Amino acid sequence: MKTPREILLEQHRSAAPKLDAIRREVLAEKVTPARAGGSGALAAVWLNWPAMLWRELIWPCRRIWTGLAAVWILIFVFNFSQRDPSELLARKTPTPTPEMILAFRQQERLLAELIGPNETRSAEPTPKPFLPQPRSEGRFETLAA
Amino acid sequence: MLVVAEREQLPVLQAKAGEPEAWDILFRRYQLPLYVYVFELVHDEQTSLDLVQETFIAAVRYIGSLRDDAKFGSWLFGIAHQKCLQRWRKQNREEILLDEIPDAPNEFENRPDDLLIHREQEAEFMNLLNQLPPPQRSVLLLHFVEDFSLDEIAGITGAAVGTVKSRLHYAKKSLRKLLEEKK
Numbered sequence: 001m002k003t004p005r006e007i008l009l010e011q012h013r014s015a016a017p018k019l020d021a022i023r024r025e026v027l028a029e030k031v032t033p034a035r036a037g038g039s040g041a042l043a044a045v046w047l048n049w050p051a052m053l054w055r056e057l058i059w060p061c062r063r064i065w066t067g068l069a070a071v072w073i074l075i076f077v078f079n080f081s082q083r084d085p086s087e088l089l090a091r092k093t094p095t096p097t098p099e100m101i102l103a104f105r106q107q108e109r110l111l112a113e114l115i116g117p118n119e120t121r122s123a124e125p126t127p128k129p130f131l132p133q134p135r136s137e138g139r140f141e142t143l144a145a
Numbered sequence: 146m147l148v149v150a151e152r153e154q155l156p157v158l159q160a161k162a163g164e165p166e167a168w169d170i171l172f173r174r175y176q177l178p179l180y181v182y183v184f185e186l187v188h189d190e191q192t193s194l195d196l197v198q199e200t201f202i203a204a205v206r207y208i209g210s211l212r213d214d215a216k217f218g219s220w221l222f223g224i225a226h227q228k229c230l231q232r233w234r235k236q237n238r239e240e241i242l243l244d245e246i247p248d249a250p251n252e253f254e255n256r257p258d259d260l261l262i263h264r265e266q267e268a269e270f271m272n273l274l275n276q277l278p279p280p281q282r283s284v285l286l287l288h289f290v291e292d293f294s295l296d297e298i299a300g301i302t303g304a305a306v307g308t309v310k311s312r313l314h315y316a317k318k319s320l321r322k323l324l325e326e327k328k
Contacts (some may be wrong), residue, residue, distance in 0.1 A: 001262065001263060001264075002261065002262055002264070003289075004262060004270065004289040005289050005290055005292075007270060007271070008181045008185070008286070008289060009177055009178070009181060011181075011271060012177065012180055012181045012184060013177075015177070015184075015190070015194070016176075016177060018194055019176040019177060019180055019194070019197065020176075022176070022194060022197060022201065023169070023172040023173065023176055023201070025198070026168075026198060026201040026202055026205065027165055027169055027172070030201075030202055030205045030206070031163065031168045031205055032163060
């Protein structure tokens with residue numbers, strides 16, 4: 001008479017050498033004081049974090065990440081295509097420096113001196129404002145005299 | 146004789162510190178039971194060996210997340226169970242794990258060694274085990290191979306304790322019925 005456990009283990013006893021090989025392989029490749037648990041583990045984690053991030057976070061869900069990246073690229077492309085070009089031009093125009101402003105003022109002053117104040121007035125006569133005047137009162141007075 | 150009845154002292158703390166000798170002891174202790182469990186679920190030698198290897202690697206990598214050192218065994222089987230589920234999902238066989246079975250009666254046979262099997266019944270026992278639906282087979286194997294408690298089996302399989310209890314009850318009932326018939 002045997003227990004189910006004994007039967008089950010006996011049935012698979014032949015796999016023991018292969019399991020021994022697997023155990024040795026894992027021990028040799030994966031178990032180092034730095035990798036498993038202990039105080040050195042933290043340092044190992046910090047050193048290998050890009051690879052770990054890739055292996056644990058990115059690679060298992062690579063399709064989802066690719067999809068998300070594609071969506072973001074589409075959003076950026078759409079955003080750029082919808083942007084007003086004049087806004088871009090305005091942004092590109094550099095703001096005038098104080099020296100440029102000073103030079104501009106000097107040129108303006110020089111131009112004003114060259115043209116002169118009277119000429120400017122005659123060249124550009126200011127329109128007289130329209131003031132309504134009495135039309136008939138003056139005429140009546142001369143007639144009466 | 147039930148070997149796993151008493152919980153042995155395992156060098157889990159030393160394994161957490163990265164001592165290769167401690168890992169060697171742990172792997173030696175669990176490699177065959179783990180293989181039996183995985184093989185009886187996936188029924189393929191190479192896949193089972195791969196899954197055991199993946200389980201060992203995951204155990205080394207994530208040992209820091211094990212809070213209760215006394216639960217190393219159920220934690221390790223939990224990893225293996227998840228690996229089996231992942232394999233099933235890849236093969237689109239997830240639905241076979243979701244069968245509904247009625248609630249179990251209150252009585253529960255707590256010992257895996259209360260079922261003794263004659264030498265001539267061994268082949269029938271293995272055949273019947275393979276005929277059970279995977280959820281029942283899974284809890285029965287965990288119960289037989291490592292004598293895990295209902296709570297531990299629930300933790301490993303991710304099922305409710307009541308579900309585990311009913312699965313175990315019906316699996317044992319089927320097994321008993323067959324063994325009675327074959328007498």
